[in-house]
Amino acid sequence: MLRETSNSAPVSSVPALHFSQHSRRAADQAISYLMQQGVENPDCISLAAGLVDEKTLPVQLTKAAVDRVLRDPESGRTALQYGTTPGPEHLRRTFRSWLAELEGHSNGLNNLPLDQIVLTTGSQQLLLLITQALFNPGDLCLVAAPTYFVFLGVLEAAGAKAIPVKSDENGMCPVDLERQLKAIESRGELDRVKLVYTVSYYDNPSGVSISEDRRPRLLDLVKTWSRNHRILLLEDAAYRELHYDGPKYPSIWSFDTDREFVILASTFSKSFSPGVRVGMGVLPKELVKPVCDLKGNEDFGSAHLNQNVVAEVIRSGDYRRHVDSVQTGYRVKRDAMVTAARDFFSDIPGVTWVEPNGGMYVWMTLPAGVETGFNSPLFRYAAQKEKVMYVPGELCYPSDWHDRPRSQMRLSFGVQQADGVREGMLRLSRAVRHILG
Ligand SMILES: Cc1ncc(COP(=O)(O)O)c(C=O)c1O
Structure with a gap:
C-alpha cells in the first residue's frame, strides 16, 4: 500500500527492510548490468557476453548420456536422489581420471586421495x-x-581487499608479486594475506597464459612467504581445455607435489555446458572440511543428476571427442577476431591487443585518455549508435585502485559466429575512430 507525502513522492507504509552488510557490499555488480544490457539491446552485437557458443552445446550427446544414466531404474533412481556434499566417491573417481588425463598421468592419479576432490x-x-x-x-x-571481475565482486562482498599484481604477456609477474608481498609486510599486514588468485590458462579477461617458467616460481613465492601461516594459491583453470594452438603448459597445481599450497578450480561449463554447471575443486587436505561445512549449509551437494551425466560422458569417451570439436569451432572464431583486429585497428595509433592461444577473449588497449567505462562516450556511442558492446576493462581491476587503467576492453568471441565477430569488430573500430575524432 502506498501513501502520498506532502511533496507527493509515494512512500510505502511497509517498514523498510534492513539488509546485511554482506548484501550491501555485493550490490550493483557489473555482471548483472551487462546481462541486462544484453537483454535490453537485442539488436546489438555483443562482444561482451562471456557465454559459450550455442552451437557447441551438446544436445544429442547429453540426451544420450541422460538416457544411459536413467536406463536402469535402480541406478536411475540413485542419480535422481540427493548425492553427497562433495559428490559421491565413485563419481569423484571418474573426475579424477579426467584430471589425470589432462595432467598426463598414466596411473590415473591414484595417489591423489579422493577426499581432496569436491564437486x-x-x-x-x-x-x-x-x-x-x-x-x-x-x-x-x-x-x-x-x-x-566476478571474483573481484566475491572478494568485495566478503569485505576482503584485492591487491593488484602486474601481469604481462606471460601472466602474473613473480617479481611484482614479491614486491607487493614486501610492501604488505612492511605495513605489518602479512598475516592478513590469505590467497593469491590467478587464472592460469587463457585468462579472463587478458587472454594470456602463465608461462611455464613462472608457474613453479609463483608457487615458490607463496611457500616462501608462508611464514607464520599458510598462504594459498588458487589456480582457476576454467579455460584450460579451450586450447587452440601454442604450447600446453602443466598446471601450477602439478608442481605442488605435497598438495598443500595450491587449490585447483576446474569446470565443465566452457568445454561442455554451463547449463549442467558441474565444477570440480582439488583442495589441500585441511581446506576440505571448512569448504564442505560451508557447502553443507548452502546445498549439501550439487545437482547429482548433472554430476552423473558428466561422469557418463567422460567414461564413454564422448567428452574427449566433444572437446576436440569445440576447440575447432572456437579456433575459427578466435582467428576471425584476430584478423578483424588486424584489419580494422592496425592503423589506429596506440591500439594494441593480445592474440590468445585459447579461451574466449581478446584484450584490447586503446590510446591513453580514451576511456571505455559504462559512462564513457565510447561505451555509449558504441552501444547506441554502432550497436556493439564490450566489457570495459576497468571492471577487471580492484575498484578501489585509483590508478587502474581505464582504456581497455575485453572482447569476447564466445557468442557470435565468425561473421558476427568481424562485423562487431568493424563497428567497434568505427566507434573508436569517432571518439578519436
Ligand atoms: C575465469 C573464470 N572462472 C570461473 C568461472 C565460473 O564458471 P562456472 O561457474 O560456470 O564454472 C568463469 C565463468 O565465466 C570464469 O571466466
Whole structure:
C-alpha cells in the first residue's frame, strides 16, 4: 500500500527492510548490468557476453548420456536422489581420471586421495566457498591485474581487499608479486594475506597464459612467504581445455607435489555446458572440511543428476571427442577476431591487443585518455549508435585502485559466429575512430 507525502513522492507504509552488510557490499555488480544490457539491446552485437557458443552445446550427446544414466531404474533412481556434499566417491573417481588425463598421468592419479576432490556447482561456487572459508573483512587477496571481475565482486562482498599484481604477456609477474608481498609486510599486514588468485590458462579477461617458467616460481613465492601461516594459491583453470594452438603448459597445481599450497578450480561449463554447471575443486587436505561445512549449509551437494551425466560422458569417451570439436569451432572464431583486429585497428595509433592461444577473449588497449567505462562516450556511442558492446576493462581491476587503467576492453568471441565477430569488430573500430575524432 502506498501513501502520498506532502511533496507527493509515494512512500510505502511497509517498514523498510534492513539488509546485511554482506548484501550491501555485493550490490550493483557489473555482471548483472551487462546481462541486462544484453537483454535490453537485442539488436546489438555483443562482444561482451562471456557465454559459450550455442552451437557447441551438446544436445544429442547429453540426451544420450541422460538416457544411459536413467536406463536402469535402480541406478536411475540413485542419480535422481540427493548425492553427497562433495559428490559421491565413485563419481569423484571418474573426475579424477579426467584430471589425470589432462595432467598426463598414466596411473590415473591414484595417489591423489579422493577426499581432496569436491564437486561443485560450476567453479564459481568453489571460488565463493573458498572465499568464505578463508577471508575475514580486511583480509588480503593478491590478484593478477587485470583479473576475472566476478571474483573481484566475491572478494568485495566478503569485505576482503584485492591487491593488484602486474601481469604481462606471460601472466602474473613473480617479481611484482614479491614486491607487493614486501610492501604488505612492511605495513605489518602479512598475516592478513590469505590467497593469491590467478587464472592460469587463457585468462579472463587478458587472454594470456602463465608461462611455464613462472608457474613453479609463483608457487615458490607463496611457500616462501608462508611464514607464520599458510598462504594459498588458487589456480582457476576454467579455460584450460579451450586450447587452440601454442604450447600446453602443466598446471601450477602439478608442481605442488605435497598438495598443500595450491587449490585447483576446474569446470565443465566452457568445454561442455554451463547449463549442467558441474565444477570440480582439488583442495589441500585441511581446506576440505571448512569448504564442505560451508557447502553443507548452502546445498549439501550439487545437482547429482548433472554430476552423473558428466561422469557418463567422460567414461564413454564422448567428452574427449566433444572437446576436440569445440576447440575447432572456437579456433575459427578466435582467428576471425584476430584478423578483424588486424584489419580494422592496425592503423589506429596506440591500439594494441593480445592474440590468445585459447579461451574466449581478446584484450584490447586503446590510446591513453580514451576511456571505455559504462559512462564513457565510447561505451555509449558504441552501444547506441554502432550497436556493439564490450566489457570495459576497468571492471577487471580492484575498484578501489585509483590508478587502474581505464582504456581497455575485453572482447569476447564466445557468442557470435565468425561473421558476427568481424562485423562487431568493424563497428567497434568505427566507434573508436569517432571518439578519436
Ligand atoms: C575465469 C573464470 N572462472 C570461473 C568461472 C565460473 O564458471 P562456472 O561457474 O560456470 O564454472 C568463469 C565463468 O565465466 C570464469 O571466466
